[in-house]
Amino acid sequence: MHRILCRPFAVALAALFLTCNIASAQETTKYTVVIAGNNAGFQTTTTAADGTRKYAYEFNDRGRGPKLTSTIRLDAAGLPVSIETAGNDYLKAPVSEKFSVANAVARWDNGAEKEERKLPAPAFYVSLQSMPEELALLANALRRAEGNSLALLPAGRASVRKTGETTVKVGDRSRHVVAYEIDGLGFSPYSLWLEDDGKFFAAVSSWLSVIQEGWESSASALLKLQDEVDARRTRDLAHKLTRKPGRPVAITHANLFDSVSGKSTPNTTILIEGNRILSVGADAQIKPPKNAEIIDAAGKAVIPGLWDMHVHIGPNEGMQHLAAGVTSVRDLANDNDALQAIRRGIDAGDEIGPRIMMVGIIDGRGPFAGPTKMLIETQAEAKAAVDSYAKWGYEGIKVYSSVKPELVPGLIREAHAKGLRVNGHVPAHMTARQFVEAGADELQHINFVFLNFFDDVKDTRTPARFTTIAERAATLDLDSAPVRDFIKLLKEHHTVVDPTVSIFEGMLTDRPGKIAAGYATIADRLPPQVRRGLITGGLPVPEGQDQRFKDSAAALLHMVKRLYDAGIPIVAGTDAMPGFTLHRELELYVKAGIPAPDALRIATLGSAKVMKRDSQLGSVAPGKLADLLIIDGDPARNISDVRNTSLVIKDGNLYDPKALYGQMGVAP
Known part of the structure; x- marks a missing residue:
């Protein structure tokens, strides 16, 4: 009897011992996903004794968002040798991604790509559907690599540099973290924060941040330090790539598009001094001053600067807009502090970008709340939100999907009383007809x-x-x-x-x-x-x-x-990649079926009229601000020629699109 009783006890003891050993051999770290200041999801990282990493990652962004699990193994250099990821992507499409390396042959299959390639040198595979922490894996591999640079799979090359360090504190705890930037993944560097041993600590931005659980309150301090690095870089680029003529500029022999009539007039001269258009007329009628800089636009079109009426501008995106000829934008939802900082930088000449008209988003609380801190449940909260945006210099209110329908008429009245336009999504449980009838x-x-x-x-x-x-x-x-x-x-x-x-x-x-x-x-x-x-x-x-x-x-x-x-x-808005x-x-x-001249009018004078800026912008006319484009071709005949901008003039300053794109890794 004693032996029989002891056997299950011995098994249980062995199981307990094994469980304890497994637990001690594994390390699990939890991260919080924060969208516009609101907790929206998580990432968990479990690292086994053999170095295998298992991840779970998901967040809810207004009903959208990924839900992924991934298992990753690295070699001694920190390069992935095996990745298996499953779940769904941001738009809920199924995800099944596999990558492996064996005998210097890489293979991957992710539903969009299926490839096998012999590797002539070490390379880092970038997952098509990745975990936030994969950025840290790449950073650490780059730190180990010769010259801090590696080839990427399927294509490209990345490099890393340290940009700062700090010690963050929460209560009686402190953590020393180091900032890095990775080049080669996008139009501008990607930033992240690592602990001293290379462990992923955070990736922060004004919209979406991923940070170790319990340290969420330190995200703003990290973002402030990142912004200081960004500001130095953007200021240097602005001073390098902005040309201030310092004398009159005469654009001659232009085929000028008139956004008022929709007609084009060849052999036209536009004379600019400072940030204003002085005169516009036939080449034979306008004689440029002797000290004027002459720009020969023979065979080219001149049109007003373009407007994008639906953006959410982020750091370093202003240059993308301007390179594409977008000289004015309307921002329809953003972090107030971040947006104001970008706008101030552009207005001061310390950042390259378009003129920004600000519209503030208001939403209701709940699981589908939009990316804003302005969440309302009562008429008093609606009034307070409108008052805040008016005080901050916004020109309109964007109503979002979770605002209670019964609050909409009063919210619109408050906004109109402050001189603010109201636009937006039609709130849930409300029709577009009702939204319009309420005064939108x-x-x-x-x-x-x-x-x-x-x-x-x-x-x-x-x-x-x-x-x-x-x-x-x-x-x-x-x-x-x-x-x-x-x-x-x-x-x-x-x-x-x-x-x-x-x-x-x-x-x-x-x-x-x-x-x-x-x-x-x-x-x-x-x-x-x-x-x-x-x-x-x-x-x-x-x-x-x-x-x-x-x-x-x-x-x-x-x-x-x-x-x-x-x-x-x-009005022409995009809500997507700037410029293009x-x-x-x-x-x-x-x-x-809209004629090309009218499409151009929509994106120039039409937008300026909606924003009540048509006395200053939207057409190329004497007395107006000098926002205009020189284009190879004639977009009033072939709208796709709008892609062929050879010179951008914004507020009288001259920008070479090729030079701007070159800074972003975009080929001519």
Whole structure:
């Protein structure tokens, strides 16, 4: 009996001993994902005794967001030799990614790429769907590598440099951390923070941060130090790449596009002094001053600077906008401190970028809350939020999806009383008609126009606001009485529409393994890892629905044309990659049937009028601010020529797009 009782005890003791040994051999670290100051998800890292790393990562961004698990093994140099990742991506498409190296042969398969390659030298595979901590793995491998540089797989090269260090404190705890920047992954460096032993501590930004659990309050201090490094770099670039003429500038022999009439006039001279246009007229009528700098624009078009009316500008993105000829933008949701800092830097000449018009986002609390700290549940909170934005110099309010419908009319009245425009998403459980009737000045995104007619979709905070459009937009009869009546309502209320059709083109027509249609013409110019991000595809397509998704994308363009034909004011916004996406947005307007001159008017004078800046901007005319572009070709005839900007003039300063793009790793 004694022996029988002892056997299970011995087994239990052995199991306990084994469990304790496994626990002591493993290290688990938890991280918090913070979006716009709100906890939104997590990453957990478990490292086994043999160095194998297991990750779990997910976050909720308004119903979107990845949910991934990954197992990674590294070699002695810190290079991945095995990666297996599964789950879903940001748009909920399934993810299955595998990578391995054996006998100097790398193999990977991720649904968009399937390749095998002999490695002539060590290289670091960058996952198509990666964990935040993979940035730290890359940084550590680069720190060990000769010259702190490594080839990347599938393409490109990265390097790392230390940019600072600090000690953060939470309560009675302190942690020394070191800042690094990695070049070669995007248009600008990627920043992260490591502990002294190389352990991942944080990657922070004004929008999304990932930081060790328990240290969330230190993110703002780390971001401040990062911003100081960014500010020095952007200031140096601004002083290097901005040319201030110091004398009059005469652009001669130009084919000038008049955004008022929509007509082009060849053999035109534009005379600029300081930041103003002095005179515009025929070459034979205007004699430039003797000390003027002459720019011969023979065979080229001159158009007003472009406007992007839907951006969320981030650090280092101003140069992307300006290189593409975008001299004015409207920011429709951002961190106030970060946005104000970017705007101040641009206005002071310490950062290259467009003029920024600020619109502040307001949302309701809940699991689908947008990226803002301005969350409201009562009319008093709505008034306080509007008052704050007005005090900070904002020009409008963006209502977001979780605002309670009953708060919307009062919120709009408060905003209008402060002289602020109101636009935004149509809040959940509210129709676009109700939003317009409540006094909204503008609708964001063409999908909300369609959702007005699919009234069975009540909760538009979820991905249903995308998937419903993909599945059903093609079925909507655009000649039906409800559609005609709604367009009439928009006309009567002078409601503006910001379609952002380019992002829906991507969602509905992009497929894994193929370059996104919206960027196909410029993909080869982009940094390799940016280009690679264009092959991930759009929304997951159910079996048998491929053509329906494409037909729905076409239906969105048909609706844009109906709005244009009815005289509904349209503004060109993107909500995507700066610069290049605006060009695509205009191409899609022309594809929809809008004449090229009118597409240009939408993106110049039309936008300036909506923002009440048309007395100073939007056309090339005497007395106006000198924001204009010289373009190889004639975009009033072929809208795609808008991509061929040879010179950007903003506020009288001259910028060479090739030089700007060169700093971002973009080929001419």
